[in-house]
Amino acid sequence: MNGCARAELTTSQRVIAKKNKVQQGKDFMSLEGQLIDQKSLRAVTGKTADWNEIAKDCIAFAKATGGRLLLGSEGVQDAPSAGQQFRADLPDTVRGKLVARTINRAVLPDVATAANGGQYIELRIPRAMAMASTTDGRYFLRVADQSKPVTGDDERGQKLNKLVWDDHRQSPTxxxxxxxxxxxxxxxxxxxxxxxxxxxxxxxxxxxxxxxxxxxxxxxxxxxxxxxxxxxxxxxxxxxx
CATH class of the missing domain: 1.10.10.10 (Winged helix-like DNA-binding domain superfamily/Winged helix DNA-binding domain)
Structure with a gap:
């Protein structure tokens, strides 16, 4: 094999390695979106709080394998603002607001501190043991990095309706x-x-x-x-x- 052939082979190997690296990155981002999501602290404080949006994500995670919501940072790679602080009772407020808006799901809020000293809330959502929904009867599924509503018009909705019926026939134990x-x-x-x-x-x-x-x-x-x-x-x- 001459030098040109070896150089061509090396270039080909580099292209394949680069493609593999890109694919691994896509797979990681897909896993990140399905198991972890991040929200600004504005989503749970003051007049900008959007509790229905947070409840929707909790239902979607609970319907899958569980997940985590990091409240206090925005973007997959972003850390909270340096020195960010919030009221000590905010985790209990978050839990109470979500209890009032959801059925058959548990949330475990914890205060965490990033390397830059900024605080955020790590909201862990275990997989639901019963059929989780909002209090007004809506269901959501985690699709990639989004929480999608489920209706009876598609295949997912038909399967979900069967799960709801089967779940209602179960005893609490x-x-x-x-x-x-x-x-x-x-x-x-x-x-x-x-x-x-x-x-x-x-x-x-x-x-x-x-x-x-x-x-x-x-x-x-x-x-x-x-x-x-x-x-x-x-x-x-x-x-x-």
Whole structure:
């Protein structure tokens, strides 16, 4: 093989490698859009807050494999503004607003700090154990990096209608497996120690029967993973570190 042939082969290999790199980038961006989305802090504060838009994304993530909303930054690669701060009660406000607008989905808001010192809220949305929707009965699916409404006019809508019907025929104990519920309860207590059972129930999912949450707590106490103090409505729970 002469030098020209070797040079041509090298050029061809470079072109193939470049195409592979571009494709990997597209695949990464696709995964990023399906599992993570970012919103400006304006979407959850003041007069610019758009709670219905945030609720739509939560439903779409919950219908898939779950996902994360990063509230406080814009663009896939952007970090929050340096030194960005917000009120300490904003995560609870976000959770409360979404609870009022959605059904059968849980959200776990956490305050995170970027390398530049800017704060943002990492809103984790677990996969829904029951059929998640908005309170006005709308359903959404995550398609690439967008949350798309589902109607009965397309194939996705017809499949979803069947899932809704099947889901309504399930009893509450069929909606979530005990070990998954126990994991959610334990995670809540690690983040929010000294919680009442009503608080735990509200955070892990109001669609779950309270008796299931109580059984999960009893199981965790029996495994020495959780401890409690007090009686009746004054009882509080902690995760054992």
């Amino acid at each position: 069929e909606l979530i497996e005990p070990h998954r519920l126990a994991a959610l309860v334990l995670e809540h207590l690690q983040r929010y120690p000294e919680s009442a059972i009503s608080c735990i129930h509200g955070r892990v999912g109001g669609e779950i029967h309270p008796k299931q949450v109580k059984r999960a707590l009893e199981d965790l106490i029996g495994r020495w993973a959780v401890r409690c103090e007090g009686d009746y409505r004054w009882r509080r729970y902690w995760a054992v570190s």
